[in-house]
Amino acid sequence: MSNPAISYAHITRVTDTLVTATEDALAAEEPLEIRLVHGHEHQCITVTMRSPGQDEELAAGFLFTEGIITQYDAIQSISYQNNVATVTLLPGITPSLQPAQRNFLANAGCGVCGKTELAAIYTPVARNESGIKIPANVLHDLPGQLRAQQAVFDNTGGLHAAALFNTDGTLLFLREDIGRHNAVDKLIGAALREKLPFGHYGLLLSGRAGFELIQKAAVAGIPVIAAVGAPSSMAVKMAMEWGITLIGFLREGRFNIYHGKERIVL
CATH class of the missing domain: 3.10.20.10 (Ubiquitin-like (UB roll))
Incomplete structure (x- = not known):
């Protein structure tokens, strides 16, 4: 069955002196x-x-x-x-x-x-008071799980991913999109429909953590955000203001905690 998130284009691939006419998978937009x-x-x-x-x-x-x-x-x-x-x-x-x-x-x-x-x-947001605790070893395993489930990224290399995970490190929902904010909206929309209690879960991002993603998670009441990439200065500032645990550079067995270390079991 065709995937609406994938498009195809006829291309000329050049490798050293070899020129080949072929087809390439693209992230649909x-x-x-x-x-x-x-x-x-x-x-x-x-x-x-x-x-x-x-x-x-x-x-x-x-x-x-x-x-x-x-x-x-x-x-x-x-x-x-x-x-x-x-x-x-x-x-x-x-x-x-x-x-x-x-x-x-x-x-x-x-x-x-x-x-x-x-x-x-700015959207009105209440400070997050969730008492969720997540072991550090659970965080270390998340990027590999995310990458293994990014089906469209495997074909195109052009999509962002967002996933909800629990304290055991299980990914409950994963959504991909060419826009990182769209991936988060799709994820939150799916979880809303299933009436999941956001305060019990963390948000995993395949790229950087910008202000708009922190705000979307804060509106939903998600207490922990872990990003494979870097956070922005505004993301860190608002995580502090809204009581969100913010983790960046989660990869290769390491991560930085920018705020909310009390929720991470080290």
Whole structure:
């Protein structure tokens, strides 16, 4: 069965003096418009460039992490057609649209692009008080597990991954996307649908940890974030403010704890 997240192109491959006509697998990238229906209102919320697939999860996760809805049960239905995901809310549900107002298209690498004013970057977040404890040896094993399950990355080399893991080091959900913020939204949307208690799990990122990913995890109530790459200065600052354990450079048997070392059993 074909994978919508993978596209193919005819290429000319040059290796030293050998020239070969062949086919190459690419990470698919297409626009997705997220529309919201509530009461008599029908409106476009955003257009994002994403890897096709799990679009219903992406739409639900986006609305939740942007603070537009506060629970999955607010959704009556999600329909998808021709790169448009339409989310219909239950009667009586009023979305909070002010934090998510955008004035231009967001690209695949952008999680907070297009906010109409600086203050709109920040979504209201409660400080995380989870008492979760994660053994250090569990963290060491996570990047290998993530890499082993990145099916689309194996074919294209062009996608980011995000996964939820428990204190035993089991990956519960994994989602890939050309945009790292989309991968997190897809993941959170899937977990919301299954009603997982976010306070019991950690978030694993295949790349760097930027502010927008910390905020999405904080909105969901995820207490631990472990990234294979580096965190940004704003990511560390907000992890401190929101009470999130933030780990970076998780690879090759080592990692840095930037905040929240009390949750890691060393």
